[in-house]
Amino acid sequence: MSDDSRSSDEGGGVERPRPQYGEYATAEEQRARIQRPEVTEALDAGVAPQPQPQPQAAPVADAPAGFVAPATRGARVDRIVTFGLLFYGLFSVVTTIVQLLNFPEYAERGAQMLGVTATFTNLSAGYVWGAAAALVYGVGWLLTAVFTWRRLRRGRVAFWIPLVGFVATALIAGICVTMALVGDATFMSAILDSVPN
Structure with a gap:
């Protein structure tokens, strides 16, 4: 049998010419040829068409622990800003x-920035609250x-x-610093007296 002919019909033994217009193509093959012209060329050359790549799914909230989302331009900018801030x-x-670990000097320097000359005298409370603020x-x-x-x-902003x-952190540490300053009445009165009425 030649390439130009197919097997005979079941009934009559008459040979039919090879189909040229997709009569025997499956629905999937027909859709592929319509939507992707390169599939037509591949099928005409006798090569199996390559599957079309599927779009990447967006990362989900419960991604595995080692999952790293693909870096987009926005994600890169977010990472740069985030690491810069850190x-x-x-x-x-x-x-x-x-x-803060040398709290008396820290307090006196703060007073100087306000234009006040004052000496911090409650040393024990200053060192304790200064260390607490440093720990915070x-x-x-x-x-x-x-x-x-x-x-x-997780690939999130x-x-x-x-x-x-x-x-x-600054709010909690500020409370610790305030506790140390309030514990020295002389120091606080010098600062409060410098505040204009």
Whole structure:
């Protein structure tokens, strides 16, 4: 039998010419030829068409622990801003901790910025509350870094976490500093007397 002919009809033994217009094509083959012209060329050349790539699904909230979302332009910008804020926060926290551990000098320098010359005398309370504020800053930065890293690994926007972490940490540390300052009545009266009425 030649390539130009097919098997005979079941009934009569008459040979039919090979189909040229897709009479025997399945519905999927017909759809593929209509939607993708390169499939037509592949089928005409006797090559199986390659499957069409499927679009990537967006990452889901409960992605596995090691899942890293594909980096888009927005994700890259978010990562750069987030890491910039974390590194700036780390530098700020380290310098603040060093100052808080010598609380009397820290308090007197703050008074000088207000234009007041005063000596901090409640040393024991100053060192205790200064160390507490330093601890708050250190733990606050570590927790902020952990939450930020976890959110980045899930492929979510994370730049706001260092900002919220800074505000929350500064508020709690500020309470510790205030407790130390209020414990020195002489120092506080010198500062309050300098405030214009």
